[in-house]
Amino acid sequence: xxxxxxxxxxxxxxxxxxxxxxxxxxxxxxxxxxxxxxxxxxxxxxxxxxxxxxxxxxxxxxxxxxxxxxxxxxxxxxxxxxxxxxxxxxxxxxxxxxxxxxxxxxxxxxxxxxxxxxxxxxxxxxxxxxxxxxxxxxxxxxxxxxxxxxxxxxxxxxxxxxxxxxxxxxxxxxxxxxxxxxxxxxxxxxxxxxxxxxxxxxxxxxxxxxxxxxxxxxxxxxxxxxxxxxxxxxxxxxxxxxxxxxxxxxxxxxxxxxxxxxxxxxxxxxxxxxxxxxxxxxxxxxxxxxxxxxxxxxxxxxxxxxxxxxxxxxxxxxxxxxxxx
Amino acid sequence: xxxxxxxxxxxxxxxxxxxxxxxxxxxxxxxxxxxxxxxxxxxxxxxxxxxxxxxxxxxxxxxxxxxxxxxxxxxxxxxxxxxxxxxxxxxxxxxxxxxxxxxxxxxxxxxxxxxxxxxxxxxxxxxxxxxxxxxxxxxxxxxxxxxxxxxxxxxxxxxxxxxxxxxxxxxxxxxxxxxxxxxxxxxxxxxxxxxxxxxxxxxxxxxxxxxxxxxxxxxxxxxxxxxxxxxxxxxxxxxxxxxxxxxxxxxxxxxxxxxxxxxxxxxxxxxxxxxxxxxxxxxxxxxxxxxxxxxxxxxxxxxxxxxxxxxxxxxxxxxxxxxxx
Numbered sequence: 022x023x024x025x026x027x028x029x030x031x032x033x034x035x036x037x038x039x040x041x042x043x044x045x046x047x048x049x050x051x052x053x054x055x056x057x058x059x060x061x062x063x064x065x066x067x068x069x070x071x072x073x074x075x076x077x078x079x080x081x082x083x084x085x086x087x088x089x090x091x092x093x094x095x096x097x098x099x100x101x102x103x104x105x106x107x108x109x110x111x112x113x114x115x116x117x118x119x120x121x122x123x124x125x126x127x128x129x130x131x132x133x134x135x136x137x138x139x140x141x142x143x144x145x146x147x148x149x150x151x152x153x154x155x156x157x158x159x160x161x162x163x164x165x166x167x168x169x170x171x172x173x174x175x176x177x178x179x180x181x182x183x184x185x186x187x188x189x190x191x192x193x194x195x196x197x198x199x200x201x202x203x204x205x206x207x208x209x210x211x212x213x214x215x216x217x218x219x220x221x222x223x224x225x226x227x228x229x230x231x232x233x234x235x236x237x238x239x240x241x242x243x244x245x246x247x248x249x250x251x252x253x254x255x256x257x258x259x260x261x262x263x264x265x266x267x268x269x270x271x272x273x274x275x276x277x278x279x280x281x282x283x284x285x286x287x288x289x290x291x292x293x294x295x296x297x298x299x300x301x302x303x304x305x306x307x308x309x310x311x312x313x314x315x316x317x318x319x320x321x322x323x324x325x326x327x328x329x330x331x332x333x334x335x336x337x338x339x340x341x342x343x344x345x346x
Numbered sequence: 347x348x349x350x351x352x353x354x355x356x357x358x359x360x361x362x363x364x365x366x367x368x369x370x371x372x373x374x375x376x377x378x379x380x381x382x383x384x385x386x387x388x389x390x391x392x393x394x395x396x397x398x399x400x401x402x403x404x405x406x407x408x409x410x411x412x413x414x415x416x417x418x419x420x421x422x423x424x425x426x427x428x429x430x431x432x433x434x435x436x437x438x439x440x441x442x443x444x445x446x447x448x449x450x451x452x453x454x455x456x457x458x459x460x461x462x463x464x465x466x467x468x469x470x471x472x473x474x475x476x477x478x479x480x481x482x483x484x485x486x487x488x489x490x491x492x493x494x495x496x497x498x499x500x501x502x503x504x505x506x507x508x509x510x511x512x513x514x515x516x517x518x519x520x521x522x523x524x525x526x527x528x529x530x531x532x533x534x535x536x537x538x539x540x541x542x543x544x545x546x547x548x549x550x551x552x553x554x555x556x557x558x559x560x561x562x563x564x565x566x567x568x569x570x571x572x573x574x575x576x577x578x579x580x581x582x583x584x585x586x587x588x589x590x591x592x593x594x595x596x597x598x599x600x601x602x603x604x605x606x607x608x609x610x611x612x613x614x615x616x617x618x619x620x621x622x623x624x625x626x627x628x629x630x631x632x633x634x635x636x637x638x639x640x641x642x643x644x645x646x647x648x649x650x651x652x653x654x655x656x657x658x659x660x661x662x663x664x665x666x667x668x669x670x671x
Contacts, residue, residue: 024431028353028451030670063391068408070415070443077446079404079417083393090395092404092419094439096446106349110447110671114419114437118395121402121421122435126353126451128671344667345355346435346453 027332029127029341037334041135041167042174044327047087048139049146049299051326052270054086056296060322064277074099077111080321083118091115093129093324099227109133109163115328122346125332129324132331136323138167140270140295141223141248142175144315147298147305148266149221149246154179157215159235160226161185161194164250168223169194173202176221181206184215216240222247224255230283236260244309249316252278258287265311266292274318285316352657354452354666362659366460366492367499369652372412373464374471374624376651377595379411381621385647389602399424402436405646408443416440418454418649424552434458440653447671450657454649457656461648463492465595465620466548466573467500469640472623472630473591474546474571479504482540484560485551486510486519489575493548494519498527501546506531509540541565547572549580555608561585569634574641577603583612590636591617599643610641 067078083090095111113129185191198206238259293303392403408415420436438454510516523531563584618628
């Protein structure tokens with residue numbers, strides 16, 4: 022067999038230079054396909070080696086309009102960082118839908134970090150006030166960085182309030198926001214200061230089944246949008262009850278997490294899936310006082326929407342390693 | 347990150363020289379783990395690009411006793427052979443259960459061909475008469491070859507009856523049986539001659555929802571064992587009704603295929619899972635007149651049992667390509 026596949030390491034993937042604005046655009050297109058029922062995305066099963074919350078999940082998807090099929094096989098090991106290994110690792114296999122042959126195997130860490138933030142931004146496009154200029158980031162790790170980057174693409178951001186229990190993380194995000202994005206970043210040690218007064222709030226800490234519930238009633242301003250990247254971990258029951266529109270990226274998956282895994286116990290009923298907002302089947306923000314929320318779970322569709330862009334850029338730039346099948 | 351993974355092409359995997367006897371032994375150990383409830387193997391979801399019966403399935407498994415976790419992402423495209431591309435293609439990702447990091451990406455075609463036959467042989471070990479010396483192979487493609495190889499490891503085979511609707515396929519199997527395995531192979535054009543008079547029968551044609559039902563009542567001898575690699579495709583309802591023990595490799599998956607996909611409609615109730623035969627929880631063959639059947643579906647556990655052997659041999663022999671994560 023003379024067929025080949027292209028292997029792309031984490032560095033190769035990043036070196037493609039794929040920009041956040043293109044990722045947001047592509048992820049939004051993917052949600053439009055989903056909203057129109059044109060994406061095949063079965064449930065994501067996984068295995069759980071070892072003790073605790075370790076997981077490795079298989080995330081398959083097929084998007085006909087993007088000629089993309091494949092799977093992301095992604096692990097999350099909470100104990101890894103203590104060993105000097107990232108929490109999230111994994112590979113994405115991108116297949117030719119016409120033959121089923123693998124076209125590429127690529128690292129999925131960079132893609133996961135970027136597309137998760139892009140989905141936040143797509144939610145914000147429909148749920149945040151367009152003039153939003155003040156953003157609070159609570160927990161300033163990888164998702165804190167990429168969510169700030171993504172929101173900065175779509176909104177005229179000026180001021181950032183950065184909160185983290187680890188001072189170095191907040192410092193890093195502040196340096197990134199100031200030097201790379203040219204924003205005014207203020208590090209705050211009171212989490213309320215990264216919520217109240219903000220047009221957009223991103224919570225991006227560890228995902229917990231029992232929320233630490235740092236954010237209380239009335240902290241979120243009227244008219245604000247919140248992207249709960251870490252599910253409901255940051256929110257008290259009373260704060261959640263103030264949500265006027267509580268949305269998610271995929272209702273089936275949300276209900277699975279709620280009914281079988283034990284997340285989202287205190288959350289309001291889901292108003293809309295993101296695909297419904299993108300297609301216009303349901304309205305996004307309808308006035309300047311609604312408190313709107315997105316609790317996106319991360320979908321295989323997003324990965325498989327981004328994979329062809331990475332593949333094409335890598336070929337153009339002669340990145341990666343060609344391997345025989 | 348200085349971590350690396352080892353990529354193994356189809357040729358690299360075959361060049362490891364892993365032998366069928368070791369694969370059978372390993373697959374049996376895997377079924378012992380399964381029978382003792384020590385394997386994590388969620389349902390296998392997939393996508394279905396294009397028209398017809400195309401599929402790409404994700405098959406994850408974790409076997410603690412073998413320190414193996416991973417996923418097989420395998421496609422089956424019925425239209426591929428007409429394009430000069432194999433029906434089955436795909437990759438297996440083998441992970442370190444301790445960190446979740448990928449250790450290896452390897453072609454899965456060879457492994458799939460071998461482990462499927464090995465599972466047939468493990469079923470035969472518990473369900474066929476130990477002195478079985480005459481075997482019928484109906485449909486002489488890849489699985490015809492590997493099933494003959496696997497049965498020849500465990501049984502004192504002498505005579506093979508080879509049936510195929512494509513003469514060249516039967517000729518190829520005959521040449522393999524004679525030249526490589528030293529067996530007496532007779533090509534037959536009447537399918538009954540590859541069933542009646544045989545101690546072991548392997549049906550390994552295309553898998554069909556509506557069985558072609560070539561094999562009729564009384565064709566299968568008393569005391570014979572049948573491995574239905576192609577599910578029940580070869581069997582009429584009346585022939586199936588003569589099964590004294592109808593077994594499968596995994597009841598959950600079997601019931602899913604039966605209740606939701608439409609296979610096995612006319613089949614008898616399942617007597618045992620293969621893991622129950624291996625652990626002794628249920629008895630295999632109990633006398634010389636039972637007609638016993640295995641309809642194994644193919645499990646991710648089998649792939650993940652074999653993967654570490656391939657990985658270790660490949661490292662020993664300096665096969666494959668090391669790649670940065």
